[in-house]
Amino acid sequence: MTPDPAPDSESPWPAARRGIRDAAGLPALMLMASLIGVGGLARDVGYPMGAGVLSTILIWAAPGQMVMFGAIAAGAALPAVAIAVSLSSIRFLPMCVALLPMLRRPGTPTWLLLLIAHYVAITAWVHSMRVLPDMPIEARIPYFLGFANTVLIAATLATGAGYYLIGQLPTAFAAGLLLTSPLFFLVNMVASARQTIDWLALGLGFGLAPFAIAVVPAGLDLLVEGLVGGTLAYLVHRILRARREARR
């Protein structure tokens, strides 16, 4: 073990433990329910259990995994599968760009940032964007890694279990497990929306979805509605802020 450099000689473990504790409840439970469903999808396409588990550890995005196994089940060509997965994961670009400046310190090495970015997925992101700003900067990375590793391990175990369990379940319950991701994401986003801009982005993202799916070429719909919805929400936010400042 190398000794810690002088300025932050304080141990990262208390913050990591707090992250583990905050994750080891509802967040871990919800991810487990989501990934049980994904384990079942891996089995549906005839893949071994290990491939389902690996998809959770490496892709670490229930929607992307659902898209991948769904496309394989539909008999799509593999390059088409890759494009579908990639397009469904574009959200990680703005998500990581929004989160990383909260975690990065002047000396943070690039490999650590790449590792942190891998753990970014909806549950950890929504939670971190809410709690990290009130935390001292040196506690943020250990807290985030404690939280993210806990949910990742729980979800990985659930994927393996789901591979064997889901065949035994009546269709209605299998459908319920697959609903867990979108449902939990939605309620979580509603719970952490604070300002007008959050509500606008949420509402526009939803409202534009049916039109985007119908009008925009397949796969690009998410990108277009994210950019259009997010930019509209931001513009309204600027106008409201300018008005508020003018009144002062």
Added chain:
Amino acid sequence: MIAALEFYTGGLWPYLVVILFGFLPSEIWRWMAVFLSQGIREDAEILVWVRAVASALLAGVVAKLVLTPTGALATIPLFWRIASLVAGVAGFYLARRSILAGVIAGEIVLISAGLYFSG
């Protein structure tokens, strides 16, 4: 060609598919973000916009999973899939902002509908 690849890789083919056609095309966005976010301060104005785009994208993902579902979820009629999301948000507020209550409310609606339509 795929058949030949499947043959030569033995049982490892599904793992390679996950890595090459799942992991890499997905992870590239996270890697790009590490380099794009360099030098951006935590309180930079551009992050307000980036965050709004990310939120709209997340809402879009939820909408897409429910509007164009895969697996067993596709057996539930669209009306009930949307009704279960509405029930989730309603449950969250009725139970004084409990996320767990919201998720349970949504699941009850969806599973009941599933049992009714499949049974």
